Amino acid sequence: RYLQAVAGFFLAAILSVPAWGDTNTSANAALPGTLNYVEGEASIGSNSLDSKSIGSAELQAGQSLTTGKGKAEVLLTPGVFLRVGNNSSVKMISPSITDTEIDLEKGHAMIEVAEIHPENDIRIDEDGSTTRLLKTGLYDFNLNQQELRVFDGKAFVENGHKPVTLKGGREISLVSSGRLHVQKFDKKAYEDGDLYRWSSLRSAYLAEANVDAASL
Numbered sequence: 001r002y003l004q005a006v007a008g009f010f011l012a013a014i015l016s017v018p019a020w021g022d023t024n025t026s027a028n029a030a031l032p033g034t035l036n037y038v039e040g041e042a043s044i045g046s047n048s049l050d051s052k053s054i055g056s057a058e059l060q061a062g063q064s065l066t067t068g069k070g071k072a073e074v075l076l077t078p079g080v081f082l083r084v085g086n087n088s089s090v091k092m093i094s095p096s097i098t099d100t101e102i103d104l105e106k107g108h109a110m111i112e113v114a115e116i117h118p119e120n121d122i123r124i125d126e127d128g129s130t131t132r133l134l135k136t137g138l139y140d141f142n143l144n145q146q147e148l149r150v151f152d153g154k155a156f157v158e159n160g161h162k163p164v165t166l167k168g169g170r171e172i173s174l175v176s177s178g179r180l181h182v183q184k185f186d187k188k189a190y191e192d193g194d195l196y197r198w199s200s201l202r203s204a205y206l207a208e209a210n211v212d213a214a215s216l
Contacts, residue, residue: 031078032095035061037202040070042084064105070196076100079115080122083202084108085195093125098214101125104141110199111139113153127174129159134164137168138199140190146174149185 035049035057042049044065049057049072059065059074066089074082074090079096084090088107094100103125109208111124113136122133126148128140133139137153149171157164157172159175161179171185190196 031058032075032100033092034075035059035072036075036081037073038070039072040068040086041068042070042072044183059090059092059095061092061095064089067107071195073202076102076111076122077116077120080120081112081114081202081206083110083112083195085198104143106143108142108144108178108195108203109143110195112199112203113137113139129157129174129180131166132156133156140196141174143174144145148172148174149190151190164213 001083004066013019017063017107034055035044035053037054038049038051043062044059047057049065056071065072065074065084067084067086069086071086072084074084076082076095077100078190080100082090082102085108088109089105090109091103091105092101093103099121100191104127111133113122113133116122116136124131124133124139124141125131126143127146129148131141132151133155135154138151139153140147140149142148146153148166150166150168152168154168155166156167158181159174159180164172164180165181166182169184169187170182172180172182
């Protein structure tokens with residue numbers, strides 16, 4: 001299922017046709033921080049999000065997106081999607097396409113990278129660590145379990161101790177007081193996870209929408 005999802009994302013990136021959510025595309029839909037999809041309970045600051053917010057609501061510098069029993073997808077840069085799980089919060093530090101930084105404040109988030117360039121600088125802060133995404137792939141940040149795992153791709157992680165490079169099939173603990181220890185994990189063991197399945201489905205929907213748009 002993951003390979004199908006990633007293949008769909010690569011297709012979406014190649015076609016370069018916006019497919020923001022399930023409502024009409026707005027003029028601002030391609031801006032970093034744009035809300036791409038939402039379901040259930042979610043808000044930016046004190047503003048609740050719903051289907052009407054898709055393509056228009058933006059997570060700007062200094063603002064936090066918080067979910068209750070709900071999930072949200074945010075565009076970080078063209079081809080890079082942040083997916084926020086239930087009971088989670090992420091703060092936008094910098095929404096620039098050449099300087100993109102978010103802080104996972106609590107909960108669980110995943111990032112799909114379908115397109116990345118040498119000029120991109122995409123960083124995720126979590127519990128004292130900073131992770132820089134270097135290649136296309138799927139990245140899983142879980143503060144509930146204090147873990148970061150890379151299903152596919154490559155990341156550079158720093159937490160005040162010796163930095164490490166994390167490749168596909170590897171994970172580390174996010175405990176800020178400890179040294180980073182890289183170890184293998186079984187990808188299949190996490191494929192039934194709620195956010196993983198939701199992320200895979202969103203990947204498939206985006207790919208289908210881009211194919212349909214390209215055929216018009």
